[in-house]
Every structure is written in C-alpha cells, then in structure tokens.
Amino acid sequence: MATPQKPILISGAGLSSLLLGQALLRASIPYQIFERDSSISFRAQGYRLRLSSEGLDAIEAVLGPEGFQTFWDTCGKTGGSGLQFLDAVTGLPTAAPGSDANDSKTEDRKPKGTVESLSSREGKTVGISRGDMRKLFMKGCEPFIQWSHNVTSYELTSSGVRAVFADGSKSVEGEMLVGGEGIYSKVARQLSQGKLKVYDTGARGIHGQAPSTAFKGLGEGVFIITDKSNPKGKVFIITNVRPGDMDDPNVQFGWTMGAEPGVIRAPNDDDSMIGVPAAEIAKAFTANWHPRLKPLFEKMAESEAAFWKITCSTPTGVPEWENEPRVTVIGDAAHSMTPAGGIGANTAVRDSALLGRLLAEACGYGSGVTAAYEKEMRVYAGEAVKTSYGLAKVQFGVHIDENSKTV
CATH class of the missing domain: 3.50.50.60 (FAD/NAD(P)-binding domain)
Known part of the structure; x- marks a missing residue:
C-alpha cells in the first residue's frame, strides 16, 4: 500500500x-x-x-475558467478618465503629486520611470x-x-x-x-x-467606508484627494467610485486615508485599533473639506474604520x-x-x-x-x-x- x-x-x-x-x-x-x-x-x-x-x-491561472468567472463577476469595473487628482478643500482638479515644477523637493523624490497604470482588462479599473x-x-x-x-x-x-x-x-x-x-x-x-x-515608514493611515450614495458628488473614477492646508502635514485619501451602485444605499464604497509620517496617530499608538477612535480622527482631519467630499466621512460606517501601519x-x-x-x-x-x-x-x-x-x-x-x-x-x-x-x-x-x- x-x-x-x-x-x-x-x-x-x-x-x-x-x-x-x-x-x-x-x-x-x-x-x-x-x-x-x-x-x-x-x-x-x-x-x-x-x-x-x-x-x-x-488569479485566473489558479482558479480556472469557472472559478475565475465567479471572481470576475464579483469585481467592480470602473471607467472614467484614469486617475484624477482633487484639492480636498476646494474640490477642484489639481496637478498630480510630484508634478509641481516649483516644488524644490520634487526631483529628489520623484521615482524614475514609475507610472501608475489603472486599467487592467477591457479598459476598466478592476477592484474588489x-x-x-x-x-x-x-x-x-x-x-x-x-x-x-x-x-x-x-x-x-x-x-x-x-x-x-x-x-x-x-x-x-x-x-x-x-x-x-x-x-x-x-x-x-x-x-x-x-x-x-x-521597515516602519512612520506613516499611518485609516480605512473607512460609507454607503455608495455618499460618493455621488465625486462621480465615476479613481481619485486621489489631497489636503495641503493641514498644519500637521499633508493628508490625502484614495477612493474608487464605480458606476451602477451609486444609487444603492445598501452598497458601500471604501476610501483609504494616508498622510505624511507623524501626522496620523492612533490612540496609545495602537495601530490595530478599529471603530469609533479611527472614525473620529478621520472626521477631524476632514472637517474643512469641500461639501462634495464631506458625505464620505459624515455617513461613514464607524464600526468599520481601522488604523493601519505603512511598511x-x-x-x-x-x-x-x-x-x-x-x-x-x-x-x-x-x-x-x-x-x-x-x-x-x-x-x-x-x-x-x-x-x-x-x-x-x-x-x-x-x-x-x-x-x-x-x-x-x-x-x-x-x-x-x-x-x-x-x-x-x-x-x-x-x-x-x-x-x-x-x-
């Protein structure tokens, strides 16, 4: 045997x-x-x-045709004009980070030959x-x-x-x-x-989510929204707003908040903390953001907010x-x-x-x-x-x- x-x-x-x-x-x-x-x-x-x-x-190679189809059907597909940059306070379009010719630090920090590609299949940004x-x-x-x-x-x-x-x-x-x-x-x-x-980069972030209806002021697309007015340092969020679900309050979209090292700090330096403490800090950072953006935080599911360490x-x-x-x-x-x-x-x-x-x-x-x-x-x-x-x-x-x- x-x-x-x-x-x-x-x-x-x-x-x-x-x-x-x-x-x-x-x-x-x-x-x-x-x-x-x-x-x-x-x-x-x-x-x-x-x-x-x-x-x-x-993923397709592992799951095979049938398994991948189920996976693909679960994914969201976002169109739009690619990555869009907005000013958090004015709500207006802005230049991409690192593209400001007047920023003396730009050339030192700019990654050579580094480009963010959003589309992956069928000309869409695919997310899950x-x-x-x-x-x-x-x-x-x-x-x-x-x-x-x-x-x-x-x-x-x-x-x-x-x-x-x-x-x-x-x-x-x-x-x-x-x-x-x-x-x-x-x-x-x-x-x-x-x-x-x-390595611990020293930077921290917060994950959050809100009903998809809160994102209607943005419209379809992938957005990086930056606030340079915060005296503690630059704060930004990244979010992906896909079509089809923006009128359904039962569907939630997520956003990810990031900041320069030392700006976001979890209570007791506990980066595993979730819920209200993370939600309250996110709301404090965005208190002066443009009205089209405020619903993302005012309507957020506080229990799902979570800190994270950037490594x-x-x-x-x-x-x-x-x-x-x-x-x-x-x-x-x-x-x-x-x-x-x-x-x-x-x-x-x-x-x-x-x-x-x-x-x-x-x-x-x-x-x-x-x-x-x-x-x-x-x-x-x-x-x-x-x-x-x-x-x-x-x-x-x-x-x-x-x-x-x-x-």
Missing part, C-alpha cells in the same frame, strides 16, 4: 495563502493552513484592492474588497484551515518539517512549510536569518538567503509594500500562482521547487517593491534606509 502523501503546511490564512490553497486543491495535493485568528471575521478586512493585469492573470476576495479564495479550503494556531517557528525533520505554535505544540509532519503570515512572519525571520526586513521591505530588492528546500515564504512575508500603486496584493497572488504551478508540476514537494520559486519571485517582487517605495516617497513623503526602524 502506498504511503499517504504528507501535506504542504501553510502559515497564515491571508490572500496569498488561500489562493495557494486553491492551487493545491485543484492539483489534489494535500495541505493544512494554520491561522492565528479565531475566524475570518475576527478583525476588519481592510480596504478595496485594485487588480492589475498581472494579478488577474495569476479584501474581504470579498478572501471569502472567494477560502471557498473549498475551509476543511483544511485550523484557526487559532499561531505559527512562531518551524523545525526540520529527517523527512519533512513541522510548524511550531505559540503554545509550544507542533503540527503534523509536512512535506514543506510555506510562510504566508504577513509582515510579522516568524517563518520569514527564521528562514532568512534576519535578512528579510520590514515596506528593503527597497533595493528581495534579499537572497540560503535556500531551504522544505521552507519558503510568499506575499507580505517575502515582500511588504506600501499601498502606493496598489502593487502589493497583485504581487502576492503572483507568488501563489507561481509556487502552486511548480508544486503541481512536481506532483507535490520536490527538492528544487523552493529554489526555482525564489529565483523567479525575486525578479518581479524586487521590481514591485522598488516601484511601490518610489511612489510612496512622492505620495507619502516617506524615506527609509538600513538604519530605519523595523517592525
């Missing part, structure tokens, strides 16, 4: 981990996902994600909420997720690997471990021996570490990015598609799988981190180097 195949172990149940689970499911490769939260609804799901051509291609995306990726994976299991390290065995949890217990022996538990990944730290670093991996690229055939990392655990350009999630799903394909081709674990994955991942992810950081230097005014604080 053949020996049962040991599972692929996956730490974290975020987007990249769940999409990898979908790839393994389709390839009939056993796996187990360990998530520190107690359920999918344990905490706020964050902001709306903009999907690039590369991101959509990766993080929560909806996670639910779609989770479908079918539920039996293979173990909640309330916080992976803090791993140990190699003579024929596999085990995940070690916060309470000291260990997982079943797996063929391979994939660290996909985000910027605080203990797997990434152990694997890379500290070479994988996530970034080493901007020079994904570092190299000694390859361990049975352990690797994906998503934010491998390459954290700022929200500038909306690149992070698209890069994460590319990881899932690539690693899933390599595992499927090998019919499971193979000694060269992680090395092949990491070699290819470093190329596209390294470029993505550089682009994201370059855009954030202009949009957020951030700066990091090897002496900057890490998370």
Whole structure:
C-alpha cells in the first residue's frame, strides 16, 4: 500500500495563502493552513484592492475558467478618465503629486520611470474588497484551515518539517512549510536569518467606508484627494467610485486615508485599533473639506474604520538567503509594500500562482521547487517593491534606509 502523501503546511490564512490553497486543491495535493485568528471575521478586512493585469492573470491561472468567472463577476469595473487628482478643500482638479515644477523637493523624490497604470482588462479599473476576495479564495479550503494556531517557528525533520505554535505544540509532519503570515512572519525571520526586513515608514493611515450614495458628488473614477492646508502635514485619501451602485444605499464604497509620517496617530499608538477612535480622527482631519467630499466621512460606517501601519521591505530588492528546500515564504512575508500603486496584493497572488504551478508540476514537494520559486519571485517582487517605495516617497513623503526602524 502506498504511503499517504504528507501535506504542504501553510502559515497564515491571508490572500496569498488561500489562493495557494486553491492551487493545491485543484492539483489534489494535500495541505493544512494554520491561522492565528479565531475566524475570518475576527478583525476588519481592510480596504478595496485594485487588480492589475498581472494579478488577474495569476488569479485566473489558479482558479480556472469557472472559478475565475465567479471572481470576475464579483469585481467592480470602473471607467472614467484614469486617475484624477482633487484639492480636498476646494474640490477642484489639481496637478498630480510630484508634478509641481516649483516644488524644490520634487526631483529628489520623484521615482524614475514609475507610472501608475489603472486599467487592467477591457479598459476598466478592476477592484474588489479584501474581504470579498478572501471569502472567494477560502471557498473549498475551509476543511483544511485550523484557526487559532499561531505559527512562531518551524523545525526540520529527517523527512519533512513541522510548524511550531505559540503554545509550544507542533503540527503534523509536512512535506514543506510555506510562510504566508504577513509582515510579522516568524517563518520569514527564521528562514532568512534576519535578512528579510520590514521597515516602519512612520506613516499611518485609516480605512473607512460609507454607503455608495455618499460618493455621488465625486462621480465615476479613481481619485486621489489631497489636503495641503493641514498644519500637521499633508493628508490625502484614495477612493474608487464605480458606476451602477451609486444609487444603492445598501452598497458601500471604501476610501483609504494616508498622510505624511507623524501626522496620523492612533490612540496609545495602537495601530490595530478599529471603530469609533479611527472614525473620529478621520472626521477631524476632514472637517474643512469641500461639501462634495464631506458625505464620505459624515455617513461613514464607524464600526468599520481601522488604523493601519505603512511598511515596506528593503527597497533595493528581495534579499537572497540560503535556500531551504522544505521552507519558503510568499506575499507580505517575502515582500511588504506600501499601498502606493496598489502593487502589493497583485504581487502576492503572483507568488501563489507561481509556487502552486511548480508544486503541481512536481506532483507535490520536490527538492528544487523552493529554489526555482525564489529565483523567479525575486525578479518581479524586487521590481514591485522598488516601484511601490518610489511612489510612496512622492505620495507619502516617506524615506527609509538600513538604519530605519523595523517592525
């Protein structure tokens, strides 16, 4: 009788981990996902994600025609004239950040050759909420997720690997471990021996959402709305207003507020805080904004407001570490990015598609799988981190180097 195949172990149940689970499911490769939260609804799901051509291609490659059609139908498609810039106080169009010829700092901060591309398919900007995306990726994976299991390290065995949890217990022996538990990944730290670093840029933001009817004053499009009048520093929001739903108060659109380092501060410096405290700070920052914009904050769902920390991996690229055939990392655990350009999630799903394909081709674990994955991942992810950081230097005014604080 053949020996049962040991599972692929996956730490974290975020987007990249769940999409990898979908790839393994389709390839009939056993796996187990360990998530520190107690359920999918344990905490706020964050902001709306903009999907690039590369991101959509990766998702389609994993889900297949039928699964991708369901995903595509859930996505919102926004037309309009591309990215639009508005002054928050006057409500009038303004120049793009970094394009002011009178700004003496512009040339120093402007990323060379960096352009934000919005359209991805059919000439539309395609977006989906993080929560909806996670639910779609989770479908079918539920039996293979173990909640309330916080992976803090791993140990190699003579024929596999085990995940070690916060309470000291260990997982079943797996063929391979994939660290996909985000910027605080203990797997990434152990694997890379500290070479994988996530820097705290010092900038903070707030996610919020409101009924779609609150966005009617903006109209269809993708907007960056900036307030330079705040004495503490520049504050801005990014929002995507799609057609078809603007008259339905039961549908909510989201916005993401960002600011220069030190401007937005969560009470007690608790960036994981959600609800009224975040909502009140967002309302205070926008008290003098133009009437066409005020409904976004006056009508916001206060319970869904959440602070967030803006982080970034080493901007020079994904570092190299000694390859361990049975352990690797994906998503934010491998390459954290700022929200500038909306690149992070698209890069994460590319990881899932690539690693899933390599595992499927090998019919499971193979000694060269992680090395092949990491070699290819470093190329596209390294470029993505550089682009994201370059855009954030202009949009957020951030700066990091090897002496900057890490998370």
